[in-house]
Amino acid sequence: MSPILIQALQFLLSLSLLIVLHEMGHFLPAKAFKTRVEKFYLFFDIKFSLFKKKIGETVYGIGWLPLGGYVKIAGMIDESMDTDQMNEPPKPWEFRSKPAWQRLIIMLGGVTVNFLVAWVIYIGTSFAYGDAYIAADSIEDGYHVTNPVLLELGVQTGDKLVAIDGQRYAKYDDLRRNMITADRITIERDGVEREIELPEDFLGQLSTGEDLSLFNLRFPFMVGEVSDSSLNKDADLQPGDLVLSLAGEPVKYYDQVAPIMDTLANRTIPVSIERDAETRTLQLQTDENGKLGIYPGGSMKRFSEMGYFDTVTEEYSFGESIAVGGRKFVDQIGGYWLQLKKIFTPSTGAYKGVGGFKAIFDIFPDFWSWQGFWEITAFLSIMLAVLNLLPIPALDGGHVMFLLYEMVSGRKPSDKFMEYAQMVGFFLLIALILFANGNDVYKALFK
Incomplete structure (x- = not known):
């Protein structure tokens, strides 16, 4: 289907x-x-x-x-x-x-x-399902930030998001959900916390921008697939290989790759990978754009097992589910009401992000x-x-x-x-x- x-x-x-x-x-x-x-x-x-x-x-x-x-x-x-x-x-x-x-x-x-x-x-x-979530305090090296609105406010990749409007959350998803209606955020950089005021039309700017991302998780550079057009299609690369360094530069996260590769166009470079707990070095070629032609892979479960963040699973009895479900119900109403309030406040620009049936359609995943x-x-x-x-x-x-x-x-x-x-x-x-x-x-x- x-x-x-x-x-x-x-x-x-x-x-x-x-x-x-x-x-x-x-x-x-x-x-x-x-x-x-x-x-x-x-x-x-x-x-x-x-x-x-x-x-x-x-x-x-x-x-x-x-x-x-x-x-x-x-x-x-x-x-x-x-x-x-x-x-x-x-x-x-x-x-x-x-x-x-x-x-x-x-x-x-x-x-x-x-x-x-x-x-x-x-x-x-x-x-029936309990709750599975990423613990916010387990993310040690901060987040990957690409949104131009946040970048202009001084937020950088590697910053930790520690509070929304002064409230700290245990779950990563709660941070993301509550940020779109926030007035201010608290970030931590090099052990120092800093509060950033968000512009009144923050939601409007997010809605009309090309980059809708906020704070994204940082993942390692794990090989998923090598493109058929890649210069390295015949190299000894396998799905699941973990890239450790590029041209001698250590790589812990995939977001570190682009700055390194920008200066390595049309080169043969040493690439250190880890496979089955063994480290090996391959000589790989870059194209005229400094690309290796490797698509990243991996899964949330795998990255959690590798210690990049902690995934917490909670199960509830039926009695506990009544309280937990009620709390989710109240939180969702409160969050949606805040969004609606911003939509009907022209100065926020949030109305620009209002969607119709296609927006609702896109909420549903393409798998059952x-x-x-x-x-x-x-x-x-x-x-x-x-x-x-x-x-x-x-x-x-x-x-x-x-x-x-x-x-x-x-x-x-x-x-x-x-x-x-x-x-x-x-x-x-x-x-x-x-x-x-x-x-x-x-x-x-x-x-």
Whole structure:
């Protein structure tokens, strides 16, 4: 099966699952309050459906446009803009006839389910897979830094990242995840700690730059493959050989290779390698660009075994998984909320990095991993819930905003006002979708 097809299957399965569960969150309380649900759809059925079947009073179906899904609740002004029923007297089974508190529960049902799904997934993955992470304090020689934004701030390869906004983290992944929303970082160089203030538009600069990397792990120069076009294709090189020196210059990390080779074009140089605990020296040729034609290889497991960093594996009982999963759930919500806050703050430039469906598609790996699939699905579930809570009339958050106004003031907005609000919200939502997917197109064409 092709890698792209594997990505596509994970993408469609994850989104379909989240959409159905979200709409189920509206459907179940609506039925519990004896409110008629006319349609329950996965994807949008503009003009026609791929599948539909009426069961009782509800038509269940699958549309052809995979941009979401919906439940059509009788007596409610929604994205369908079906206002004919609103010109008739209210019926007891209609949404508009129900008490405000019942309507509020119906509208909050979707995001509530999405939050619950994420929480349950984090508990389940913690119990089933545990946690495997690289211990941040085990990285002795710092990180490999190539991002021009960080380089301009004075960060160098070999610096240790010890804190984000004053907080120290035990896990390398936590450092990377929290850095994109940071205001300042603390690095250590030659045993001395130094605090660096990040520019307000740091996230925006990262999003628009060609190099999206931050602090990368440093790996040894281990032979992975020799190119067929390499001058050294017939040399005595094997996958797994560890390069120790180039032209007499010691090499501990792969990022040290380029500065050495820049001055060694069109040369035959001695290269010291280690194989099966034995050291041998080979005479290798460089091309006009100072390249050996050797692709690096190795694995995280192998590098950990060699002592470049420590990989920690933690397993949890079911009871422990509830606490660990809850902590991951809260951390993800907090992190995503910070990102969203920066996106809606124009001065940060973070909006430049907003992505649409391709950006979501690219999150999924090109190989099948149930652990990865569920963890990505949990994050997307949180993202879907938070976005739906935005106070835009076409979203759940917009309906909730008007319901809260009604409950506090005792005055219900008129149907005509709700029609106009829904229309404005719909066009605003379309604009946001076009902007996000337009960013995807721009990056694909010009980055």
